[in-house]
Amino acid sequence: MGQDGHEALSPQIAKLIDRLPKVELHVHLEGTLEPELAFRLARRNGVRLPFRSVREMRAAYDFSDLQSFLDVYYAACAALVTREDFRELTAAYLDRAHADRVRHVEPFFDPQTHTERGIPMGDVIGGILDGLAEGEKRYGITSGLILSFLRHLPPESADATLAEAEPWLDKLVAVGLDSSERGFPPEPFAGTFARARTGGLRAVAHAGEEGEAQLVARTLDALQVSRIDHGVRAADDITVMRRLAESGVVLTACPNSNVRLRVLASMDQSPVKKLLDAGVAVTINSDDPAYFGGYIGANYRAVAAALDLDADDLVRLAANAIDGSFAPDNRKLELHSELAIASAG
Numbered sequence: 001m002g003q004d005g006h007e008a009l010s011p012q013i014a015k016l017i018d019r020l021p022k023v024e025l026h027v028h029l030e031g032t033l034e035p036e037l038a039f040r041l042a043r044r045n046g047v048r049l050p051f052r053s054v055r056e057m058r059a060a061y062d063f064s065d066l067q068s069f070l071d072v073y074y075a076a077c078a079a080l081v082t083r084e085d086f087r088e089l090t091a092a093y094l095d096r097a098h099a100d101r102v103r104h105v106e107p108f109f110d111p112q113t114h115t116e117r118g119i120p121m122g123d124v125i126g127g128i129l130d131g132l133a134e135g136e137k138r139y140g141i142t143s144g145l146i147l148s149f150l151r152h153l154p155p156e157s158a159d160a161t162l163a164e165a166e167p168w169l170d171k172l173v174a175v176g177l178d179s180s181e182r183g184f185p186p187e188p189f190a191g192t193f194a195r196a197r198t199g200g201l202r203a204v205a206h207a208g209e210e211g212e213a214q215l216v217a218r219t220l221d222a223l224q225v226s227r228i229d230h231g232v233r234a235a236d237d238i239t240v241m242r243r244l245a246e247s248g249v250v251l252t253a254c255p256n257s258n259v260r261l262r263v264l265a266s267m268d269q270s271p272v273k274k275l276l277d278a279g280v281a282v283t284i285n286s287d288d289p290a291y292f293g294g295y296i297g298a299n300y301r302a303v304a305a306a307l308d309l310d311a312d313d314l315v316r317l318a319a320n321a322i323d324g325s326f327a328p329d330n331r332k333l334e335l336h337s338e339l340a341i342a343s344a345g
């Protein structure tokens with residue numbers, strides 16, 4: 001077994017994964033909140049977490065499905081109160097991302113989780129932007145921030161959130177949609193997404209994680225997104241898979257998340273290779289790495305080991321993430337040059 005608890009990788013593939021310049025398109029900043037930081041911030045802010053210790057908090061990370069995870073994830077967010085907390089959260093993620101050779105990231109944040117607790121929108125966005133700017137200065141990691149709406153809240157709340165974020169819209173690249181998928185379809189959010197697109201933002205949305213392949217198609221129709229987050233269930237339906245391949249819509253797969261949330265019975269059931277071979281622009285990402293046992297490098301290693309991916313597959317996954325990002329063209333060119341050097345060994 002390798003260090004991530006999976007079949008050992010060949011040394012060549014392991015080294016290639018280490019070297020790959022990575023672009024991360026699906027990571028929730030709140031999902032990078034490690035228990036140690038959560039307890040430190042909670043103590044500083046005089047907030048009680050529903051766990052007695054770091055160890056008890058980690059022990060609660062035995063999830064039966066998406067909702068059982070979201071319950072813990074939202075509860076832990078109580079630790080995040082000040083602008084400085086959001087800066088520290090972002091900076092801590094970027095330290096780990098740099099260690100994994102992430103060169104560009106488009107992280108999500110869920111403002112409603114915080115504004116509903118009375119935290120000002122400006123403190124949330126301001127702290128995150130401070131952290132991202134520091135990460136670019138220190139590590140050269142470029143970024144584009146994605147404001148994600150919670151689909152278990154009414155579309156009116158999403159609309160009000162977009163309006164509240166108005167002063168910072170030019171600091172964001174896109175809007176997203178996340179949280180519980182079952183029972184919360186995409187169509188009610190069509191108006192909010194149309195307004196965000198008119199305001200110059202791109203659009204992405206979670207779909208086809210626990211929900212069936214048809215929800216991927218319905219999300220494309222209703223929300224006009226350029227990327228589907230997760231989307232692994234699309235592999236169950238050849239028509240949906242073909243539509244993705246032909247339209248160039250990117251899938252942001254998160255292998256460890258899928259196994260930990262029991263979307264997949266085991267890593268070898270991951271459809272990543274099937275999607276790649278069908279011409280779908282699939283990418284590898286970490287989702288909520290503090291909860292799912294590893295950051296982006298661990299996700300590349302786990303899926304490569306379980307599916308026996310070769311160097312061409314891995315370079316294609318990394319290239320798909322560059323092309324699927326919202327980075328400016330000149331930045332994409334730089335990232336492709338870095339990838340060419342890394343893949344040449």
Ligand code: ADE
Pocket residue numbers: 028031066073178179180206209257287288
């Ligand atoms: N929010 C954070 N992680 C999520 C996931 N995997 N699915 C839906 N919403 C989320």
Ligand code: ZN
Pocket residue numbers: 026028178206229287
């Ligand atoms: Zn997600």
